[in-house]
Amino acid sequence: MVQKRVLIFAEQVNGELQPIGLELLGSGRLLADKLGATLSALVLGSNIAHLASTLIGHGADEVFVADHPELAQYRTLPYRRVMTDLIKSWPEPPHTILLGSTTTGRDLAPRLAAHLETGLTADCTDLDIGPFEYSNSKDPSKSGLFRDCLYAIRPSFGESLKARILGPWKNPQMATVRPGVMVPLPWDGSRRGEVFQVPVQLDPSDLSLQIVETVRNLSQTTDLTRAEVIVSGGYGLGSPEGFELMQQLAACFPNSAVGSSRKAVDSGWIPYAHQVGQTGKTVRPQIYIACGISGAIQHRVGMDKSRTIIAINKDSSAPIFKFAHYGIVGDLYQVVPEMIRQLQQNQSQ
């Protein structure tokens, strides 16, 4: 019997695995178990052999490592080449391939799908396996009952709807997955898995694009996806100075970051890197404190998986109170300074 696979693409930057890879493993594990498939992880880079054990500890049954100096930094064509060569070397294509909908995943996945002539669902927030019955007189060749299909579920039309996209006619069934949504499995050092070296054969034409410079200026306070506590400010702050107050509240927590709504970003009060929501980041901190944010659907989808949501808003009918866990109805300029005072007092005790 040929091996059925669920393949996930694990991104690394400077030899460090990105959180999305572990999130994909968490989600991929559920799918692979339902399918009775092997969960495979693929990582490309230079001097990255050490990453395999991390991927196994977080759920992979097997890890494919492509280690080559030209793969050190992500570039479309070399990565596309190595991945398609690997997939074509297998007797059967994987059942499912998952990549993150990061700037890298969204650059790579469509090229891969086009090369493999297969379907790709963008920016999913939920995945499952199940049956599907289809009939359409306009294309009878597609009709039939299909078992074990990938259900790729993604928000659409300004996040007001969820669309379920299916493509059971051809494997691999591919999807990109929004970062911050899927939950990684806890590390388990007793897990065992196989590690394979992937042969790397590049064509000179793959190397026509050259990276001159890569700048990453992520300060701790903007790395929203890793923060335990996020303090977010919205249009209700009224001015850019309001974010100094957000910063002061965030500073009460050791592992914290400042977020914002789009309206605050669009007003030029804070850089885009801080934006939470449909067109910003998806976050799931332990605590999300929303100050002067109304709770529009496009904001909500970026943060409603947070463990505890606290809203501070002067309008008791603001939509945010419909899904926050705790709320204070009041002026944030009175509430937040008092909160900082009490927390600092707390800390010094």
Add this chain to the structure above:
Amino acid sequence: MESFVLIKQVPDQSSKAGINSDGTIDRAKAKRMLNPFDRYALEAALQTKRQHGARVTAITMGPPPAIEVLYEAIAHGVDRGFLMTDRRLAASDTLATAYTLAQTVRYAGSPDLIFCGLQTTDGDTAQVGPQLAERLGIPQVTYCEAFEIRDGILLARRAIEGGSQTVTVPLPVLVTVANSAQRLAYPTLRGAQRVQRLMRDEAARAEVIQIINLDDVGADPERCGLKGSPTIVAATEKVGEIGGNCQIFQGQSVPSLVKSLTEAASISSYVGAR
């Protein structure tokens, strides 16, 4: 220099017209507009015209009313347009769309640069650009924020997580333009007058905007529309309200409001020095 820009007509989701109560779109009734992301692609293409005298061609695929976005592009200074329209294109997913657009691009010429928007506001996949580049066998630069061209080489800055990256790549290349790039300027008076003339005079229009179908570009209908699409939208459901049991504190003095909240939400366990 030849620059192509790919633009799509999308429903205007900010207007209530044509938006059903369940959030789906009645495309016949909905107001139509140029995909907002494509405005940045248009500006990028026009930059090559201003700086290098490029001829700029706009291409759109869609039902007949999509010609409106070509008029809009011409008003901004685009030289000519192609409307790919064919009933057999209904239900195209991104793979089928990219195939059809690749055939259309080949029919229209051999561009040095192809500009796409980052994504659309309806399908919202950001997949068509890279898939088109794969079909055409050329490199791509996605999330492009700024660029210049020197001696046949594109030097581009692209946005990445928490920063940016500068790359060089020889032409031809496909570029998807980020919405942090240069904004589109206003239409020019000359452009607007040209559009008015084209709308009045069918013969003049036909010289500037070609309306073409799958047969014109030698596309295989089996690879287009529903038949050529490996994915379908199988179901949509409305996103429900969640929670609804928010514990709200109000009407007390601010210090006691804050105290009640921090206790109820057990915030204290997260407090500490940075």
